[in-house]
Amino acid sequence: MTDFSKLLNPEQCAAATAGEGPLLVLAAAGTGKTRTLVHRVAYLIEQGVPPERIMLLTFTNRAAREMLDRAQVLIGDGVAGIWSGTFHSICARLLRRYGASLGYSPSFQIIDEDDQKKIVGEIIKTTVKNPKDFPKKEIVLKMISEAQNESKRLELIAERWQTKAAGFTPEEILAVAEKYAAKKMELGAMDFDDLLVNGLRLVKENERVRSMLQEHFLHVLVDEYQDTNGLQAEFTDILAAKHRNIMAVGDDFQCIYTWRGAQIENILEFPQRWTGCRTIKLERNYRSVPGVLAVANTVMRDAPNQFAKTLRPSRPDNGAGLPSLYRVFDDEAQCQEILARVTEARSHGYRLSDIAVLYRSHFHSIRIQMAFAKRGIPHRITSGIGVFEQLHVKDVLAYLRLCINPRDELSFLRFICLFNGVGERGAAKMWEKLGRQFDLRREEDRAALLELLPAKAKPLYPRLRKGMEIVEEHFDEDDVGEIIEDFVDLFYEDHLRREFEDQDATDRLEDIKELAAQIAGGDKQKSAREKLVDFLSDVALMTNLDVRRNDPSLDRVTLSTVHQAKGMEWPVVIVPWLCETLFPSGKAVEEGRVDEERRLFYVVVTRAKDRLHMFSPSMRRMADGGIYPVNPSIFVKEIPKELVERRNVQSISPGYGASSYSRGNGYGSSSAYGGRGGCYGSSGYRGRRY
DNA sequence: ACTTTATGCGTTTTT
DNA sequence: CGCATAAAGT
Numbered sequence: 001m002t003d004f005s006k007l008l009n010p011e012q013c014a015a016a017t018a019g020e021g022p023l024l025v026l027a028a029a030g031t032g033k034t035r036t037l038v039h040r041v042a043y044l045i046e047q048g049v050p051p052e053r054i055m056l057l058t059f060t061n062r063a064a065r066e067m068l069d070r071a072q073v074l075i076g077d078g079v080a081g082i083w084s085g086t087f088h089s090i091c092a093r094l095l096r097r098y099g100a101s102l103g104y105s106p107s108f109q110i111i112d113e114d115d116q117k118k119i120v121g122e123i124i125k126t127t128v129k130n131p132k133d134f135p136k137k138e139i140v141l142k143m144i145s146e147a148q149n150e151s152k153r154l155e156l157i158a159e160r161w162q163t164k165a166a167g168f169t170p171e172e173i174l175a176v177a178e179k180y181a182a183k184k185m186e187l188g189a190m191d192f193d194d195l196l197v198n199g200l201r202l203v204k205e206n207e208r209v210r211s212m213l214q215e216h217f218l219h220v221l222v223d224e225y226q227d228t229n230g231l232q233a234e235f236t237d238i239l240a241a242k243h244r245n246i247m248a249v250g251d252d253f254q255c256i257y258t259w260r261g262a263q264i265e266n267i268l269e270f271p272q273r274w275t276g277c278r279t280i281k282l283e284r285n286y287r288s289v290p291g292v293l294a295v296a297n298t299v300m301r302d303a304p305n306q307f308a309k310t311l312r313p314s315r316p317d318n319g320a321g322l323p324s325l326y327r328v329f330d331d332e333a334q335c336q337e338i339l340a341r342v343t344e345a346r347s348h349g350y351r352l353s354d355i356a357v358l359y360r361s362h363f364h365s366i367r368i369q370m371a372f373a374k375r376g377i378p379h380r381i382t383s384g385i386g387v388f389e390q391l392h393v394k395d396v397l398a399y400l401r402l403c404i405n406p407r408d409e410l411s412f413l414r415f416i417c418l419f420n421g422v423g424e425r426g427a428a429k430m431w432e433k434l435g436r437q438f439d440l441r442r443e444e445d446r447a448a449l450l451e452l453l454p455a456k457a458k459p460l461y462p463r464l465r466k467g468m469e470i471v472e473e474h475f476d477e478d479d480v481g482e483i484i485e486d487f488v489d490l491f492y493e494d495h496l497r498r499e500f501e502d503q504d505a506t507d508r509l510e511d512i513k514e515l516a517a518q519i520a521g522g523d524k525q526k527s528a529r530e531k532l533v534d535f536l537s538d539v540a541l542m543t544n545l546d547v548r549r550n551d552p553s554l555d556r557v558t559l560s561t562v563h564q565a566k567g568m569e570w571p572v573v574i575v576p577w578l579c580e581t582l583f584p585s586g587k588a589v590e591e592g593r594v595d596e597e598r599r600l601f602y603v604v605v606t607r608a609k610d611r612l613h614m615f616s617p618s619m620r621r622m623a624d625g626g627i628y629p630v631n632p633s634i635f636v637k638e639i640p641k642e643l644v645e646r647r648n649v650q651s652i653s654p655g656y657g658a659s660s661y662s663r664g665n666g667y668g669s670s671s672a673y674g675g676r677g678g679c680y681g682s683s684g685y686r687g688r689r690y
Numbered sequence: 691a692c693t694t695t696a697t698g699c700g701t702t703t704t705t
Numbered sequence: 706c707g708c709a710t711a712a713a714g715t
Contacts, residue, residue, distance in 0.1 A: 060705075088705050113704090136709095192705055260704065361702050366706080421715080423693050456693095456715085543705070563703050585702050600703080623700075 002046060002074070004039055008032070015280045016040040018247075022240075022274035024225075024267070025249040028309045029296065029606035030287025030569065033249055037223060038067050040247065041082065042074040044219055051081035055217045055239065057232075059224040061086055061542065063567055067223075083217070087232050088192060089541050091199025095190070096537075098209045102198055107405075107533075109189040110540040114389060115410055116141055116191050123179045134168050135161065144177050148193040149229050149261030187409060192540075196231045203238045214242035224567075225250030225270070229261035237273070246274065252307055253300050256563060256600050258593070268307070285311045287569050289320040292612050294643050296605045299635065303598060311606075323605075323612035324645045325636060330619040330627070335371035337649050338574055341613050342377060342557065345572045352378060356558040356570040358604050360583035364576060365559050372557065381559040388539055392496060392508040393515060397539065399487050400480075400519075403471055404532055406439035418495055421456035441472040463490040480528045484516040562604045573608035578616045578633040594634075601635045614644075 005013050012032050015025045016039040027033035037056075045051055058064040064084045071079045083090060096106045111119075121137040128134045135143075143161060147154040154177055158170035184190065190198060203210045220240040222228065225248035228236070240246035248270055255264040271277045285293055290313040297311055328334045338357065345355055359365050365381065372379045387393060395418060401411035409431060416427045430452045431438075439445045446468060450461055467486045474482055488509065496505040519535045526534070558570065577583055584597030605612060616632040 086705060195705090256703075257705090259702080363701055363706090421693070425692060454715095541705075561703065587702065596703095 002042065004043060008036065008039060009284055011280055011282050011284070012036045012039070015247075015249075015282070016043050018278065018280075020243075020245055022244055022270075022277040023247045024270045024274075024277055024279045025247065025282065026251060026267075026279065026307050026309060027249055027282040028251055028285065028311050029254065029603070030285045030311070031282035032284075032286055033223075033251070033282065034063075034067060034070070034567075036282065037221060037249055038070045038074070040221065041067070041071045041079070045075050045078050049218055051078050052083065053216060053218040054082050055090070055220045056082055056084035057087055057090060057220070057222045057236065058084065059086060059227055060567070061089065063223060086541065087199070087228075087235070088195045089538060091195040091202075091235075092190075092538060092541065094202060094213075095195065095198055098202055098206070099198065101206050101209065102201060103185070104190070104198070105188055107188075107537070109187065109401075109408070109410075110195070110538065111184070111187075111189045111191050111410070112389060112540045113141075113192075114394065115189075118410070119183050120176065120180055123176050123183070127176065127179060128168075128172060134172070140173060140176055143173060144180065145193050146261070147177075148197050149231060151230055189410075196229075196235070200231050200235045200238075203235065210238065211242075213239060218243050219245045219247070221247045221249070223249050224254075226252050226255035226264060226267045227257045227262040228266050230263055230266075231261075233263070233266040244274075251309075253303070253309065253599055253602050254566065256566065256596060256603060258596055281307070281309060283309055283312050284314050286314055287609050288606065289313070289315055289317050289610055291317065291320060291322045291643070292605065292608050292610075295323050295612070295639055296602060298639060298643065299598065299602045299605060303595060318610070320610045322643060322645045323608070323614065324647055325639070326613065326615045326647050326649055327632070328615060328617050328649045330617050331367050331621055333649060334576055334615050334617045335367055337615065338368060338576065338613075339371060339375055339377070341572070341574055345611065350571055352555045352557045354571040355574070356560060356565065356568075356572070356607065357574045357576065358560055358562050358565050358607060359576055360562060360585055360600070362561060364582065368576060369559060372559075377557060378555065379557040379559055380554070382561065382564045387511070388542060390508075390511070392492075393511060395492065396484060396487065396512055396515060397536065400483070400532055401536055402438065402440060403475070403483065404529065404536065406437045406445075409436065412438050418492070419453060419457035419460060421454040426454065440468040441475065460491065466490055474528065476527050476529055479520065480531055481516045481520045483528065484512065484519075488512055562600050565607055566603055569607055569609055571609045572611045572613070573604070574613045574615070575604055576615045576617075578614050578636045579620070579630040580633060581630065582620075583633050584635070598635065601633075 004017050007013075008016055009032070012035065015023065015036050018040075025033070025036065027036065041054065041056065044054060056064065056067065058067065064086065068079050068082065068084055071082075083093075085093070092110065095102070095104060095108070099106065099108065117137050120141055124134060124137055124140065139161070143154060143157045146152065146157050154174055155170040158168075158173040162168065162170065184194065203213060217239055220236055222236055227250070236246060236248075248267065250267050252264055252267050255262055255267070258264065271279055288296070288311075293311045293313050300306065300309075326334075326337055328337055342352075342355060346352070357365070357368055359368075369379070369381060388397070395414065398411040398414040401408045402415055405411070412431055413424070413427045416422055416430060417424065422430075430449070433452055434445065434448055437445075438449065446465055450458070450465075453461060467490045470486045471483055492512075493505075493509060496508055499505070500508065519531055523531065523534070558565075575583075580586075581589075583601070584594050588594060588597050614636060616630075616636055618629060618632075619627050620630045621627050
């Protein structure tokens with residue numbers, strides 16, 4: 001028997017070894033939340049709870065895997081049986097098993113945002129009278145998603161939007177939404193929201209399934225509980241209703257997904273919802289030096305609606321000193337200073353992988369990326385689009401999907417559009433003429449396709465046909481790699497090289513090779529077909545966080561959004577663009593959602609273990625070539641003077657603009673200063689309240 | 691009629 | 706840079 005009191009502090013231990021009943025663990029940043037959960041799992045299994053009767057819900061697949069890996073070290077292979085994963089993947093798993101009662105096949109497809117946009121775009125184009133004034137498909141999808149995630153009526157949401165922009169009626173939105181739902185049903189597909197909605201429906205409406213699952217799961221553990229939405233909270237409430245062993249772990253200070261439906265009330269009101277709930281607070285921070293924690297504590301001190309928590313340092317200062325605040329002239333100066341911090345960190349013995357640059361929005365990183373590239377500093381960015389959302393990957397996946405499912409309309413359309421002279425409309429017609437199916441392993445279908453192709457595309461056909469023949473031969477053997485390779489060699493490489501620049505095309509080919517290796521690397525026992533089915537079934541649920549593995553042999557600086565950095569830590573954290581309208585984002589301020597931005601700032605501060613470098617440039621260059629002054633972020637202004645070390649960097653001399661910037665007219669644009677000359681440059685901020 | 695190519699615009703956060 | 710819309714080309 002493991003002595004948990006030796007491995008954990010008293011609060012952690014109390015949480016990990018708690019007896020039966022509902023439990024809320026308020027784990028402030030860096031207080032060993034993951035550690036506690038991992039030990040909880042180990043404890044339960046040691047107590048004889050069968051792994052397959054534990055459900056562990058996390059926010060990312062990466063978090064789930066990390067916990068299982070760590071639990072495995074403690075208790076061995078038993079962890080394999082645990083039901084663990086994101087809400088979306090757990091729901092998908094349940095729905096594949098029991099979704100028949102809702103009218104879904106076990107092999108329903110999961111469609112991503114890109115597919116959603118295509119479908120809704122098409123519906124709008126064909127059903128709305130004046131698409132010009134109609135909201136864009138993204139907006140329509142946003143409304144639909146909000147209705148789903150917050151269980152609201154779509155009309156009400158549409159009405160609210162209507163006050164902002166006219167040009168449509170709620171009824172029209174409703175009609176589009178209905179058509180969208182019908183189309184998904186016809187395709188046998190679910191989007192991300194459907195996974196949650198249907199997962200909940202499954203346990204809510206199907207009494208047999210509900211009581212079976214309620215009986216089955218003895219313990220339900222939920223990580224990052226502050227970011228659950230209404231559906232997710234209800235889902236876990238129902239699952240745990242029978243045995244009442246629900247453990248919610250989270251930190252209300254780190255609720256940063258309300259825009260996606262997360263309800264901070266879920267965690268705040270958890271004790272009321274679950275009578276007899278015990279609450280344990282973890283406040284001892286093992287991650288950061290005292291200087292960082294002092295700043296973090298002031299950030300949240302006056303925030304409304306919270307469980308009061310104070311981070312208590314347990315690490316010594318180690319000479320880290322105070323977090324620093326850099327007032328720099330502009331983008332360029334900021335990049336230079338960031339490079340200097342990186343160099344400095346290395347001279348202190350840190351590796352590149354110990355350093356992260358964390359920003360509010362992806363586009364804040366562009367110049368920094370370029371600066372790193374120019375200096376030859378290895379870095380890794382988590383770009384806005386995921387690995388599996390890039391078009392070249394989607395093209396290959398479409399081909400593979402079509403291999404295993406001849407009725408996959410979306411994949412056929414995508415695949416056939418790769419041919420010269422075939423566009424959206426032509427593709428749709430061909431699909432109809434082929435009888436709404438295309439089996440590339442059948443000679444008749446291939447011949448029929450050849451007939452339908454426009455003259456321009458025909459020369460390409462023989463080569464592709466060869467690929468298809470190879471699929472026919474190799475499909476039930478063991479090599480997926482070969483199928484992909486043939487597709488690329490015979491057909492796709494030419495396509496890529498025509499569409500993209502040399503280097504870009506080469507990079508994309510590399511990606512595809514990687515993809516092939518990943519699929520082929522699946523379960524050794526299985527055939528190519530089975531591996532493919534496995535892979536394709538939940539590829540939509542894999543995010544770049546999951547794929548971009550944290551390979552320690554690759555020593556690189558991390559560039560990431562704050563959102564994607566949640567749950568992670570680095571010895572050195574650099575935060576650029578702490579300026580008004582950027583962080584907090586202008587949109588959030590307009591819409592009165594500064595409190596969430598504040599929590600986001602709290603999250604980024606608490607990622608730092610030793611050093612925290614914050615930047616606020618005083619000038620911002622816009623796309624029009626103009627240069628505008630910006631104020632420091634309110635979050636930065638609020639930090640008491642004595643808690644940070646201020647550094648005023650004056651590396652820029654007047655007149656540099658002509659040499660460094662080839663584009664735009666620098667100071668030219670008349671509106672650029674907004675009549676406020678002199679608030680930048682040598683006088684700097686020194687002496688001003690900051 | 692449909693596809694391809696050119697041009698102009700504007701950027702939150704993501705399972 | 707990526708996406709949407711507009712004109713030109715098959």
